Amino acid sequence: MVKVTVCGAAGGIGQPLSLLLKQSPRISHLSLYDIVNTPGVAADLSHINTQSKVTGHVGNEQLKEAIEGSDVVVIPAGVPRKPGMTRDDLFKINASIVRDLATAAAKYAPKAFMCIISNPVNSTVPIVAEVFKKHGVYDPRRIFGVTTLDIVRASTFIGGLIGAEPSTVACKVVGGHSGHTILPLISQVPGASGKLTPEQIEKVTNRIQFGGDEVVKAKNGAGSATLSMAYAGARFALNLVEAAFFGKSIVECTYVQLDADKQGAQDTKRVIGNELQYFSVPVALGPNGVESILPIGSLSSFEQSLFSKAVAELKGNIAKGTNFVAESKL
Numbered sequence: 001m002v003k004v005t006v007c008g009a010a011g012g013i014g015q016p017l018s019l020l021l022k023q024s025p026r027i028s029h030l031s032l033y034d035i036v037n038t039p040g041v042a043a044d045l046s047h048i049n050t051q052s053k054v055t056g057h058v059g060n061e062q063l064k065e066a067i068e069g070s071d072v073v074v075i076p077a078g079v080p081r082k083p084g085m086t087r088d089d090l091f092k093i094n095a096s097i098v099r100d101l102a103t104a105a106a107k108y109a110p111k112a113f114m115c116i117i118s119n120p121v122n123s124t125v126p127i128v129a130e131v132f133k134k135h136g137v138y139d140p141r142r143i144f145g146v147t148t149l150d151i152v153r154a155s156t157f158i159g160g161l162i163g164a165e166p167s168t169v170a171c172k173v174v175g176g177h178s179g180h181t182i183l184p185l186i187s188q189v190p191g192a193s194g195k196l197t198p199e200q201i202e203k204v205t206n207r208i209q210f211g212g213d214e215v216v217k218a219k220n221g222a223g224s225a226t227l228s229m230a231y232a233g234a235r236f237a238l239n240l241v242e243a244a245f246f247g248k249s250i251v252e253c254t255y256v257q258l259d260a261d262k263q264g265a266q267d268t269k270r271v272i273g274n275e276l277q278y279f280s281v282p283v284a285l286g287p288n289g290v291e292s293i294l295p296i297g298s299l300s301s302f303e304q305s306l307f308s309k310a311v312a313e314l315k316g317n318i319a320k321g322t323n324f325v326a327e328s329k330l
């Protein structure tokens with residue numbers, strides 16, 4: 001019996017994400033929470049002939065029943081970007097939304113695996129961690145920033161360039177989830193670096209780093225990536241369910257606390273130093289969430305040159321999230 005709660009389930013990501021999760025035979029209860037419209041979304045999805053029960057919960061007074069006893073909580077709640085905005089510009093509104101949802105999870109589902117989609121992910125993940133610490137239920141192995149869309153984009157863009165079926169192209173993407181903090185390790189993709197010129201590698205790296213902006217621009221004020229994010233979010237959540245509850249071995253890059261596996265993080269710290277508590281790294285998922293952090297592997301000199309910029313930006317993003325909770329009355 002696996003209960004998955006989606007917070008922000010009526011939104012641009014929340015609805016297609018819930019649709020994809022409804023198709024999984026691994027989920028027994030799909031709980032949909034939002035401040036608007038979830039009764040309708042839940043009624044609609046509940047007519048799909050898969051086994052999971054779907055419930056809809058709307059407004060703060062129904063948050064407890066939505067989240068209580070969840071095994072996995074996925075959070076795509078909050079505002080998306082408009083052209084000209086950075087993800088960090090969303091902090092003002094989304095930080096308190098994520099903090100309050102994390103508070104409910106810490107109280108009513110303290111063992112849940114938390115999958116954070118709301119931006120800025122670099123800061124919202126530390127917010128969730130700090131809230132859980134304040135409630136005395138913190139386990140760094142159970143809190144994840146969902147950076148899967150960066151991996152999905154890397155497969156697609158690199159696959160297109162080298163003429164490979166995109167889903168077969170596995171590219172680690174480490175770092176964070178904003179512009180220069182997104183670090184695709186193309187030199188490790190079998191068959192890719194030999195086929196691409198340095199100029200092509202630089203160009204496709206930039207496209208992966210700023211893929212979100214490409215969508216924001218094309219949507220022209222109507223939001224950011226929703227459908228590809230729903231796909232990526234469902235991939236991550238379902239992989240986590242498979243690994244945590246059904247014994248499957250799965251490795252995904254995800255933004256986690258490096259303390260989740262101090263030993264395993266040594267390799268990453270050799271490259272990024274000891275300044276950062278959070279980084280997206282390849283993680284072996286299992287019954288406890290993060291079972292181990294795997295090496296990020298060797299980097300090309302081009303990739304190495306991208307790291308210093310990423311580390312400086314991430315440091316500020318992480319401190320912003322941590323300080324926000326320290327200054328919040330909980």
Ligand SMILES: NC(=O)C1=CN([C@@H]2O[C@H](COP(=O)(O)OP(=O)(O)OC[C@H]3O[C@@H](n4cnc5c(N)ncnc54)[C@H](O)[C@@H]3O)[C@@H](O)[C@H]2O)C=CC1
Pocket residue numbers: 007008009010011012013014033034035036076077078079080081090094097101116117118119120121146147148149150177223224225226229
């Ligand atoms: N991690 C990633 O790779 C990505 C993250 N995002 C982020 O995901 C977030 C959601 O994006 P969209 O779905 O496009 O936005 P949206 O505006 O379409 O949907 C957001 C939903 O959150 C709900 N909401 C607002 N406050 C809430 C609260 N306190 N509790 C529960 N629900 C609440 C809204 O009612 C709305 O239904 C944004 O912050 C966006 O930047 C978007 C794409 C990729």
Ligand SMILES: O=C([O-])CC(=O)C(=O)O
Pocket residue numbers: 080081087119149211212213215216224225
């Ligand atoms: O770009 C945005 O604001 C949404 C996002 O995180 C992405 O598409 O990667």
